[in-house]
Amino acid sequence: MQLTNKAKQVDRRPMTFLESIYLWNIIKGMGITISHLFKRKATIKYPEQKRPFSQVFRGLHVLNRDAEGRENCTACGLCAVACPAEAITMEAAERLPGEEDLYREEKYAAKYEINMLRCIFCGLCEEACPKDAIYLSETFAPANYGRKGFIYKKEDLLIPHPINEKEAYEKALGNKAKR
Amino acid sequence: MADEVKKEVPARFKVTIDNITIEVAPGTTILNAARQIGGDVTPPAMCYYSKLQGSGGKCRTCLVEVEAGSAADPRPMPKLVASCRTAVMDGMVLKNITSERVLDARAGVVEFLLLNHPLDCPICDQAGECHLQDLGYEHGKEGTRYEFKRRTFEKEDIGPYIQLHMTRCILCYRCTYVADQLTDNRVHGVLERRDHAEISTYISKAIDSDFSGNMIDVCPVGALTDKTFRFKNRVWFTKPVDAHRDCENPKCCGKVTLWQRGDDVLRVTARKDQWGEVQSFDGKPGWICNTCRFDKKHSNDWVVEGPTKVSRHSVISQGHYIDMQMPKEIMPEVMGGRAPKLLMDIQDISEVNSVDIGLLPGPATSKTFEKKEQ
Numbered sequence: 001m002q003l004t005n006k007a008k009q010v011d012r013r014p015m016t017f018l019e020s021i022y023l024w025n026i027i028k029g030m031g032i033t034i035s036h037l038f039k040r041k042a043t044i045k046y047p048e049q050k051r052p053f054s055q056v057f058r059g060l061h062v063l064n065r066d067a068e069g070r071e072n073c074t075a076c077g078l079c080a081v082a083c084p085a086e087a088i089t090m091e092a093a094e095r096l097p098g099e100e101d102l103y104r105e106e107k108y109a110a111k112y113e114i115n116m117l118r119c120i121f122c123g124l125c126e127e128a129c130p131k132d133a134i135y136l137s138e139t140f141a142p143a144n145y146g147r148k149g150f151i152y153k154k155e156d157l158l159i160p161h162p163i164n165e166k167e168a169y170e171k172a173l174g175n176k177a178k179r
Numbered sequence: 180m181a182d183e184v185k186k187e188v189p190a191r192f193k194v195t196i197d198n199i200t201i202e203v204a205p206g207t208t209i210l211n212a213a214r215q216i217g218g219d220v221t222p223p224a225m226c227y228y229s230k231l232q233g234s235g236g237k238c239r240t241c242l243v244e245v246e247a248g249s250a251a252d253p254r255p256m257p258k259l260v261a262s263c264r265t266a267v268m269d270g271m272v273l274k275n276i277t278s279e280r281v282l283d284a285r286a287g288v289v290e291f292l293l294l295n296h297p298l299d300c301p302i303c304d305q306a307g308e309c310h311l312q313d314l315g316y317e318h319g320k321e322g323t324r325y326e327f328k329r330r331t332f333e334k335e336d337i338g339p340y341i342q343l344h345m346t347r348c349i350l351c352y353r354c355t356y357v358a359d360q361l362t363d364n365r366v367h368g369v370l371e372r373r374d375h376a377e378i379s380t381y382i383s384k385a386i387d388s389d390f391s392g393n394m395i396d397v398c399p400v401g402a403l404t405d406k407t408f409r410f411k412n413r414v415w416f417t418k419p420v421d422a423h424r425d426c427e428n429p430k431c432c433g434k435v436t437l438w439q440r441g442d443d444v445l446r447v448t449a450r451k452d453q454w455g456e457v458q459s460f461d462g463k464p465g466w467i468c469n470t471c472r473f474d475k476k477h478s479n480d481w482v483v484e485g486p487t488k489v490s491r492h493s494v495i496s497q498g499h500y501i502d503m504q505m506p507k508e509i510m511p512e513v514m515g516g517r518a519p520k521l522l523m524d525i526q527d528i529s530e531v532n533s534v535d536i537g538l539l540p541g542p543a544t545s546k547t548f549e550k551k552e553q
Binding site for chain 2: 077078081086093099106115130153
């Protein structure tokens with residue numbers, strides 16, 4: 001039964017002398033190889049050169065602060081309940097009098113952890129957040145020798161202070177937050 | 180009307196709500212008749228509480244349209260009526276979700292209830308089991324048209340265990356009925372009038388009645404919250420289980436729902452029925468005493484009966500694995516009795532759960548975690 005008309009009869013005739021020394025085929029193959037030397041390269045030299053990120057790229061998480069440097073996160077748990085990989089855990093605490101410049105709301109995340117081994121970078125935490133506290137930046141999670149290094153604590157995730165460490169803050173904010 | 184012949188009252192009244200006909204006993208309110216049908220036909224209620232006498236008629240969320248007053252007088256009622264306070268008549272025809280007027284009025288009521296209610300659900304401990312949240316989600320509009328400053332109050336402690344967050348109060352008066360009907364002498368009520376009205380304890384007088392904790396359960400919003408649970412966890416991360424204990428207090432029912440995290444009991448509440456009200460046992464509402472609610476926070480204080488049935492539409496059932504069957508652990512068998520080497524135990528690295536916050540009398544603060552680090 002013929003399914004398509006693309007079938008070709010196999011040519012089983014014995015090779016001629018010219019064919020049996022393969023020279024023609026080698027020249028043809030080398031021609032393709034050499035022509036690529038003069039074409040534009042598909043690769044870049046990575047650490048020196050970097051490709052621009054897509055507008056919708058979702059990388060490493062950042063816990064945001066407001067303009068006065070107070071933490072936005074109130075430990076409402078919506079990111080953790082939205083997380084399909086169950087990578088986020090947190091522990092809430094009450095803000096004490098005198099801590100108003102540290103935390104924006106009366107409740108804050110005392111502990112906040114993301115297990116980067118579990119995270120699938122889907123960005124649902126960012127979508128669930130009612131306080132604009134978590135967003136996915138344009139950075140990769142750096143490689144690590146141990147699994148321990150992939151449990152990101154709050155101090156690993158928190159954005160630098162916008163007033164005290166202005167440059168680091170701007171850098172961490174990236175292009176995405178500016179848009 | 181003088182020559183009207185008084186007919187004999189039938190033993191059962193026939194009522195039609197949203198084209199569903201049901202027979203109920205005379206004297207039943209429209210809301211309770213609708214609850215007998217159940218489902219979407221039931222009007223929402225923020226202030227009415229079937230276990231508290233005299234409650235209802237304040238929030239206006241249960242408004243329904245009366246299409247025909249009764250079989251004897253089938254004229255429609257001109258205004259929407261509060262279904263929790265209106266008794267049914269024989270042959271009454273009512274419209275709830277099939278009436279445009281009702282849905283529009285209810286959206287308006289929700290907007291009014293939310294005028295002064297802060298949108299701090301991410302902070303509020305009631306989020307996830309809040310009736311106002313559900314009401315706003317189901318019947319409310321997306322935005323608010325209110326542009327003025329919202330009414331705010333300072334947080335107040337009602338006794339050592341209960342926190343009153345008056346800003347969130349919608350003045351349903353349920354807690355004052357609890358104080359009237361469950362506790363010996365009422366020391367809190369509503370002060371002032373109109374926009375200034377507030378629940379208060381007449382100069383922050385502590386409530387030391389054994390049953391004062393029940394006002395937390397009846398509060399439809401997060402105005403009265405359990406201080407021993409404050410900021411401990413979100414309800415949807417806790418695991419509700421039914422449990423009971425033999426309480427020394429004769430008035431206490433002892434049947435509760437424990438809200439657990441692992442084996443830690445984070446919170447104890449009375450058991451709730453499908454309307455969010457305290458369940459009745461042997462015809463008596465299952466109020467629980469303060470000892471059961473606030474002091475018994477160890478799982479060995481309780482006899483666990485089994486997991487509480489939570490509606491699958493509720494956020495509380497999110498991420499809970501029901502009837503999970505763990506696959507058989509085959510590794511030790513395959514490896515000749517040796518357990519596999521764990522490359523990482525998350526408990527060793529994670530800082531969460533390093534402090535047992537379940538047993539703290541109040542919310543965790545920065546000091547709680549400082550002590551641990553020292």
